[in-house]
Amino acid sequence: MAATLIKGAEVAAQIREELKQEVADLKAKHNIVPGLVTILVGEDPGSVSYVTAKQKTAHELGFYSVQDSQPPTISEADLLALIDKYNKDPKLHGILVQLPLPKSIDTNKVLYAIDPNKDVDAFHPVNVGRILIGQYAFLPCTPAGCQELIVRATGDPKGKELVVVGRSNIVGKPMVAIMIQKLPGANCTVTCVHTGTPKDKMIEHCRRADILVVAAGVPKYVQADWVKEGAVVIDVGVNRIGMTESGKAKLAGDVDFDTVKEKASFITPVPGGVGPMTITMLMKNTVMAAKLAAGLVKV
């Protein structure tokens, strides 16, 4: 059996259509325009391309958006002052600091200076804690994108066996926190396997997963014989494994796609799976932040 591809770009486009409608409603009914500032320090080409894409999407959705580019020489104090300014700006509901920051700057100090209610990346400990407690406004974009793909492509995962491979603060751990909750779109039995898990146990756990979320950071790590027939496989990995003939980076996920797709019922490709979801989830968080600021929702 060949798996159905979960096309992230298509799901993301659908969510953006929903958001566009919500933004129009917020404007019409409450005179609210979601506002997003993206802060870019330096000119790393990857980072430039990310913030450009974020700004473009924000613009398309009808947001008020600000791109703030700072030189790589900006001091930590000046960056903190900038965050403080945006924290106080009522037109901006979401503040995104593009990572990585220069090594001279304490990344956590900067991220944790963002008002948690404007922290649309959901990296602030308050937001991480709210997620584990189950009373949250924002979810971090990548695991939230995984959850959306699971739910929209395969239905509510309630009661399913979900195995998360990896325990990063960006993906693995929040994925566990999200899917453990007694909430719609979650309520799974969750196991997290990681570098501390003996290999034989790792394979055993993967083999019994109804849903397998892989964020291991190792190209083609998960093999076909680790995957149960009919499982849903979400591949968060983005590994550069060489160059294409046209000179672009050749990407591979953390799953051995060509063989695993013969066993899974649904699978996300790399690229084109989880990747296209993240910016859209950031936009969703910004709309939520605008509603939070207006008191239309509470946490």
Added chain:
Amino acid sequence: MAATLIKGAEVAAQIREELKQEVADLKAKHNIVPGLVTILVGEDPGSVSYVTAKQKTAHELGFYSVQDSQPPTISEADLLALIDKYNKDPKLHGILVQLPLPKSIDTNKVLYAIDPNKDVDAFHPVNVGRILIGQYAFLPCTPAGCQELIVRATGDPKGKELVVVGRSNIVGKPMVAIMIQKLPGANCTVTCVHTGTPKDKMIEHCRRADILVVAAGVPKYVQADWVKEGAVVIDVGVNRIGMTESGKAKLAGDVDFDTVKEKASFITPVPGGVGPMTITMLMKNTVMAAKLAAGLVKV
């Protein structure tokens, strides 16, 4: 095989001895005396007995301690003002609000008003988030007590299969967050089963656990045939199942102790297992809070 009993009172006494030494050192080397205020609203006999025990232990360890008893009629605003006062008091490093609070008061609002660096119960979202991120000063007392029992009775659980039964915000979810970390005393492969887990899967997971932490809230829920030969069983349950002849409440854990003890290698009794640990962990957190305030440790 009959399991070795993990005697919480003995482990707790050992930790208190260590803390007493640490308190003496803090006083001698840094002129720091850990300070704890316990706030009791109303006169619920259970709550009175808890805060009395906490005060007694704080006193024994050489803390500066304050017991603040308020009438059940205190307003939320007045209680928040009190918290604010203690947040600003440099002699008090830990603030504990005894729960439950009267229904007229928003418990979360009160708990979340405590300075996270004085939140020795570790219920504030900032502290919950720090735990999941793996950069924390405090752990919530009950799961921290479970971790101490596991480590001190059976050694570092690194690489073990740990199954948590239950997903409360007080025990199950923080237990998952603690034991998933790449840190000493943790680094387990963690599965959380709960009310959303089908019964057959629940039993299957329990059966493969090297370490089973049960916080289900159902008396004698976990049966002998759910437990692997040689497993370590930590029973967090405290259920009143009647009265003893002398008129005291008869307690049962969430584990069918009499049969499970024949299969486990280590087991905590109820009462006398996890229970005696919690106050000691609160004291440990208060010492940590004093060190935090003095800049001797950082998070």
